[in-house]
Amino acid sequence: MSALRGEGESWGAITIVCGLSNGRGVAAGIDLRVKAEVEILDEDKVCVESFVLGRREEIGVKLVESLRDLLRSRYEIKGGIRAKIFSEIPPERGLKSSSAVSNALVIAALDAIGERVDEMEILKMSVTLSRMAGITRTGALDDASASLLGGICAADSRKMEIIMRKEAPELPVVLRIPDRRVPTSSVPDLSNSSQRFDELFSMAISGRWMEAMLLNGYLMCSLLNYDRKIIDEAISLGALSASLSGKGPSFAAICDEPERLLNWGDVVSMLR
Structure with missing residues (x-):
C-alpha cells in the first residue's frame, strides 16, 4: 500500500456550562486553531511530531495510537500512522485542546483514506477516539461540537445529542x-x-x-x-x-x- 496523506483542522473553545458533572454542557468556539497532517503507512507503527505555538511539545500521542486502532476496526486499514500536529492551544488548560486535536486527526485521517462523512459522524468518531484514548470523562460532545462547528453548542454527551447550536456574536x-x-x-x-x-x-x-x-x-x-x-x-x-x-x-x-x-x-x- 502506498502512503496516503490527509489534512484536517479544528479550533479551541471555552466553557459556557461545564459538562463534567453529568455530561450535559455548553461551549463556545474560539479562533485558536489546530492543524493535523496524517499519513497512513505500510509499516504498523505510530510516529507523532507535535508543536504548540511553534515549539515542540508532546501532545496527541494517545489519540494517534487510538486513531490507528479506530481506522483498523472501522475501515480495515492495516498500516501504521505518521501524524504531525500544529496547535495554537496550550494543552490541559481548559481550552478544549484535546477535542480540537481529536477532531483535526479524524478529519485528516478520513481525508487520507478518501472517506467523506457528515459533521455529526466526524463528531461521533472524535468522541469515540477521545474515549478510546482515555482523555475524557464524559466524551465532551459539547466541546467537540463547538471546536468543529463554532458557535454556541449545547450537547448531551451521554446520549450523543447536540441539543442546540447558535451562531456566536462577533466578540x-x-x-x-x-x-x-x-x-x-x-x-x-x-x-x-x-x-x-x-x-x-x-x-x-x-x-x-x-x-x-x-x-x-x-x-x-x-x-x-x-x-x-x-x-x-x-x-x-x-x-x-x-x-x-x-x-x-x-x-x-x-x-x-x-x-x-x-x-x-x-x-x-x-x-x-
Whole structure:
C-alpha cells in the first residue's frame, strides 16, 4: 500500500456550562486553531511530531495510537500512522485542546483514506477516539461540537445529542492562561452538583448563555477552589461575562473592549 496523506483542522473553545458533572454542557468556539497532517503507512507503527505555538511539545500521542486502532476496526486499514500536529492551544488548560486535536486527526485521517462523512459522524468518531484514548470523562460532545462547528453548542454527551447550536456574536475573548497544566484525571467527582449545572444548562439554551457562563464560573471556582475574584476583576474591567474554562486553570472573559482587559489576561481571541 502506498502512503496516503490527509489534512484536517479544528479550533479551541471555552466553557459556557461545564459538562463534567453529568455530561450535559455548553461551549463556545474560539479562533485558536489546530492543524493535523496524517499519513497512513505500510509499516504498523505510530510516529507523532507535535508543536504548540511553534515549539515542540508532546501532545496527541494517545489519540494517534487510538486513531490507528479506530481506522483498523472501522475501515480495515492495516498500516501504521505518521501524524504531525500544529496547535495554537496550550494543552490541559481548559481550552478544549484535546477535542480540537481529536477532531483535526479524524478529519485528516478520513481525508487520507478518501472517506467523506457528515459533521455529526466526524463528531461521533472524535468522541469515540477521545474515549478510546482515555482523555475524557464524559466524551465532551459539547466541546467537540463547538471546536468543529463554532458557535454556541449545547450537547448531551451521554446520549450523543447536540441539543442546540447558535451562531456566536462577533466578540473578542480575553484568555487568562496560567503556565501550569490541569489534567482531567485530577478533577474531583462533580456529580453531587449535577442539579445546579442542569439549571445553568437550561438557562443557557433558553438564550441567557452569558449569564449562565458567569454563574458557571462562580460555581466551578467554589467546587475546585479557584479564586472567584479573578472573575469579579474581569467584570469590573468591562467584561460582558467571564468564567473558569473547563476544569481550568484558564479563565475566559467575553468583552467588547479587550484593551481594558490586557493586564488581566494573556491572549486575545475571538468567538467563532
